[in-house]
Amino acid sequence: MSFKMICTVALVSLSWLAHAQDTTRTTPVITLSGYTDVYFATFSNELEPNEIQPFTTVSPRSNRFGLNVAQLSVQYDSDRLRGTVTLHYGDIAQATWSEEFTMVQEVNVGVNLYGDWWLDAGFFTTHIGTESFLPKNNYLSSTAVATFNEPFFQSGAQLSYEGSDKLSAQLHVVNGYNLFLDVNDAKSVGVLLSYAFSDQLSITYTNLLGRESLDSASIRQIRFYQNLYVNTELTPRLLLTVGGDLGIQTRSVLDNSEATALMYNALATLRYQFMPQWSVTARGETFQDPDGFISGVFNTSQNGLAGLQLQGITLGAEYKPTDNSYVRVEGRNLTTDSDLLLFDSGTSNTRNEFMVTMGFFFDHILR
Numbered sequence: 001m002s003f004k005m006i007c008t009v010a011l012v013s014l015s016w017l018a019h020a021q022d023t024t025r026t027t028p029v030i031t032l033s034g035y036t037d038v039y040f041a042t043f044s045n046e047l048e049p050n051e052i053q054p055f056t057t058v059s060p061r062s063n064r065f066g067l068n069v070a071q072l073s074v075q076y077d078s079d080r081l082r083g084t085v086t087l088h089y090g091d092i093a094q095a096t097w098s099e100e101f102t103m104v105q106e107v108n109v110g111v112n113l114y115g116d117w118w119l120d121a122g123f124f125t126t127h128i129g130t131e132s133f134l135p136k137n138n139y140l141s142s143t144a145v146a147t148f149n150e151p152f153f154q155s156g157a158q159l160s161y162e163g164s165d166k167l168s169a170q171l172h173v174v175n176g177y178n179l180f181l182d183v184n185d186a187k188s189v190g191v192l193l194s195y196a197f198s199d200q201l202s203i204t205y206t207n208l209l210g211r212e213s214l215d216s217a218s219i220r221q222i223r224f225y226q227n228l229y230v231n232t233e234l235t236p237r238l239l240l241t242v243g244g245d246l247g248i249q250t251r252s253v254l255d256n257s258e259a260t261a262l263m264y265n266a267l268a269t270l271r272y273q274f275m276p277q278w279s280v281t282a283r284g285e286t287f288q289d290p291d292g293f294i295s296g297v298f299n300t301s302q303n304g305l306a307g308l309q310l311q312g313i314t315l316g317a318e319y320k321p322t323d324n325s326y327v328r329v330e331g332r333n334l335t336t337d338s339d340l341l342l343f344d345s346g347t348s349n350t351r352n353e354f355m356v357t358m359g360f361f362f363d364h365i366l367r
Contacts, residue, residue, distance in 0.1 A: 027367065028076060028077060028078035028081075028367070029076075029077045029078070029365060029367065030074065030075070030076050030077075030365070030366045030367040031074070031075045031077070031363055031364065031365050031366065032072075032073070032074055032363075032364045032365075032366050033072070033073040033074075033075065033086075033361070033362065033363045033364075034071065034072050034073070034361065034362050035069060035070075035071050035134070035136060035359070035360070035361035035362075036067075036069065036070045036071075036359065036360055036361075037058075037067075037068040037069050037090075037134075037135050037136070037141070037357055037358070037359035038065070038066070038067055038068065038357070038358050038359075039058070039059040039065070039066050039067075039068050039091075039141075039355055039356060039357045039358075040059075040064070040065050040066070040355065040356050041059035041060070041061065041062060041063075041064065041066070041353065041354065041355040041356075042062050042063050042353070042354050042355075043062040043351060043352070043353050043354075044343070044344070044350075044351055044352040044353075045062070045343040045344055045348075045351045046062075046344060046345075047062065050064065052091070052094065052095050053351075053353075054342065055145045055148050055308070055310075055334070056095065056142075056148065056353075057092060057095060057096055057133055057142075057143045057147060057148050058091075058092060058133075058135055058141050058142050058143055058355075058357070059091070059141065059142065059355040059357060060091055060094075060095045061091060066090075066091050067089075067090040067091060068090050068091055068092050068135065068141075068357065068359075069088055069089070069090040069091075069092045069093070069134065070088065070089050070090055071086060071087060071088035071089070071090075071105060072086070072087055072088075073085065073086035073087075073105075074086075079112060080111065080112045081109075081110070081111055081112070082109070082110045082111075082118075082120075083108065083109040083110065084106055084107070084108055085106075085107050086104075086105040086106045086107070087103050087104060087105065088103065088105040089103055092133060092134075093105075096133060096148070096152050097152065097153065098153060098179075098180045098181075100180060100181055101123070101180050104123055104180075105123075105125065105153070106122070106123050106124050106125050106153075107122050107123045108120050108121060108122030108123060108124055108158075109121060109122055110158075115163065116161055116162045116163025116164075117159070117160070117161055117162075117163075118159070118160050118162060119157065119158070119159055120157065120158045120160070121156070121157040121158070122155065123153065123154075123155045123180060124153065124154050124155070124156075124158065125152065125153055125154075126150065126151040126152055126153060126154055126178070127154075127158075127170060127172055127190065127192045127206050128150055128151055128190070128206045128207075128208060128225065128227050129146075129147055129150045129151075129206075129227055130144075130146070130147070130227060130229040130241065130243030130244070130245075130267060131143050131144060131146075131147045131243075131267075133147065133152050135326075135328075135357060135359055136326070136359055136361050138269075139239070139241070139269050139271045139279075139281045139283075139316075139318075140269065140281050140283060140314055140316045140328070140330055141316070141328050141330060141355065141357040141359075142314060142316075142330050142332055142353070142355060144265075144267045144283065144285040144287075144312070145265070145285060145287045145308070145310060145312065145334070146244075146245055146265035146266075146267060146285065146287055149265075149287070149289070149294050149295050149308075150178075150227070150245065151177055151178035151208070152178060153178065153179075153180060154172070154174040154175065154176075154178070154179065154180075155174060155175050155179065155180045155181075156172060156173050156174030156175055156187070157172070157173050157174075158170055158171070158172050158173075159171040165196070166195055166196045166197075167193075167194070167195050167196075168192065168193070168194040168195075169191075169192070169193055169194075170191065170192040171189070171190075171191055172189065172190040172191070172192070172208075173187055173188075173189050174187065174188050174189075174190065174208075174210075175187065175188070176188050176210055176212060177208060177210065177212055177223060177225065183212075183214055184211060184212075184213065184214055184215045185215055186210060186211040187210065188208050188209060188210025188211075188212075189208070189209055189210065190206065190207050190208035190209065191205075191206065191207055192204070192205075192206045193205045193206075199233075200232060200233035201230070201231070201232045201233070202230070202231050202232075203228070203229070203230050203231075204227075204228070204229055204230075204231075205226070205227070205228050206226070206227045206228075207224065207225060207226040207227070208223075208224075208225045209222070209223070209224045209225075210222070210223060211223070212249070219251050219257060220250075220251070221249050221250055221251050221252055221293075222249065222250045223247065223248070223249040223250075223293070224247070224248050224249075225245065225246075225247040225294075226245065226246050226247070227243065227244070227245045228243060228244060229241060229242065229243025229244070230242050230243070236273075237272060237273045237274065238270070238271070238272055238273075239270070239271040239273070240268070240269070240270050240271075241267075241268070241269045242266075242267075242268045242269075243266070243267055244264065244265060244266035244267070245263075245264060245265050245266075246262075246263075246264050247262070247263045247264070247289075247293075247294055248260055248261065248262050248263075249261050249293040252291055252293040253291050254290075254291045254292070254297065254305055254306070254307075261290075261291035261293050262291075263288060263289035263290070263291070263293065263294055263295075263307070264288055265285070265286060265287040265288065265289075266285070266286055267283060267284065267285040267286075268283065268284050268285075269281060269282070269283040270282050270283075277319055277320045277321070278317070278318070278319055278320075279317070279318050280315075280316070280317050280318075281314075281315070281316045281317075281318065282313070282314065282315050282316075283312075283313070283314040283316075284311075284312070284313050285311065285312045285313075285314075286310070286311045286312075287308060287309065287310050287311075287312075288309050289307040289308050289309065290306060290307050290309060291307050292305070292306065292307025292308065293307070294307070295307050295308035296308070298340055298342060299346075300339040300340060301338075301339045301340075301341055302339055304339075306337070306339065306340060308336070308340070308342075309336060309337040309340065310334055310335060310336040310337065310340075311334075311335055312332055312333060312334040312335070313332065313333055314330060314331070314332040315330065315331055315332075316328055316329060316330035316331070317329050317330075324360065324361050324362055325358075325359065325360045325361075326357075326358070326359050327356070327357075327358050328355075328356070328357045328358075329355075329356050330353075330354070330355050330356075330357075331352070331353065331354050331355075332352070332353040333350065333351070333352050333353075334350065334351045334353070335349060335350050336349040336350075337349065
């Protein structure tokens with residue numbers, strides 16, 4: 001699908017939404033949003049020129065000036081009807097997105113069922129994860145390896161309750177784990193529950209349950225993936241996010257195809273805002289998927305197979321010229337299990353990274 005065709009479809013869809021007037025709000029709100037992020041990055045892992053680094057969502061090309069994302073979104077909101085069309089382009093989409101719909105970040109339409117209950121359907125960004133895949137939504141531009149292996153997008157329907165300032169609740173029925181187009185005749189179900197105890201403390205739990213194996217596969221595998229994270233303000237200048245995932249999948253242990261495999265990951269991100277425009281951030285992470293049902297399997301130095309197992313630490317600094325822009329400098333070290341020599345053509349289990357990112361975003365109400 002060409003860019004021109006996608007833009008035409010987007011404009012037609014939003015035009016239809018804009019003219020679908022409801023009886024309870026005389027002036028629906030139409031919001032235009034934009035976001036761009038550019039970068040320079042270098043990695044100790046040497047690849048072919050312009051090749052995308054493994055396990056990397058943001059700034060994935062080494063020794064290059066690049067475009068992480070350029071995106072444009074139009075959102076329509078009324079009392080009974082709403083819709084969103086977001087198109088994006090750049091290296092984040094190249095590294096992570098659907099091959100069938102590379103430029104479509106989300107396209108969905110929602111109707112108000114009753115009171116504070118909404119039903120939305122279409123293409124969405126994922127409801128799972130401690131971090132966002134977009135740098136502007138995180139303390140750091142780089143994302144944890146856990147985020148790289150979580151879903152980025154999904155298609156289906158979403159039932160949500162939006163009647164409380166403290167509680168958010170969603171029920172999702174989607175095609176599958178990180179899928180726009182389904183790979184089997186089963187559907188996956190998931191929930192999102194978020195509660196804000198105060199302005200300084202909130203907790204969010206998400207999950208997804210479904211069969212991820214192909215219909216033609218002789219072994220049927222059921223996956224249950226869960227994420228839990230906490231955002232807290234320790235002091236007015238000290239912010240902490242702690243999160244982790246726990247995943248299980250039936251009939252997926254590498255040396256026992258009848259056994260249930262387990263994986264987990266965790267991260268902690270601490271930001272110190274020492275001046276209104278300046279901050280420093282540190283993140284520690286671990287990712288453990290020994291049977292590789294999420295990360296895939298790799299050859300080990302012992303001539304065996306294993307899933308991804310690693311640890312990482314990231315340090316970064318941010319300067320915000322304005323509330324809707326940033327300049328960030330970050331460095332990270334990733335170290336895999338000693339048997340997993342995944343870097344430097346299979347000779348090293350360590351990768352060092354450095355990146356500089358600059359971003360700008362806006363929201364403008366058109367009507």
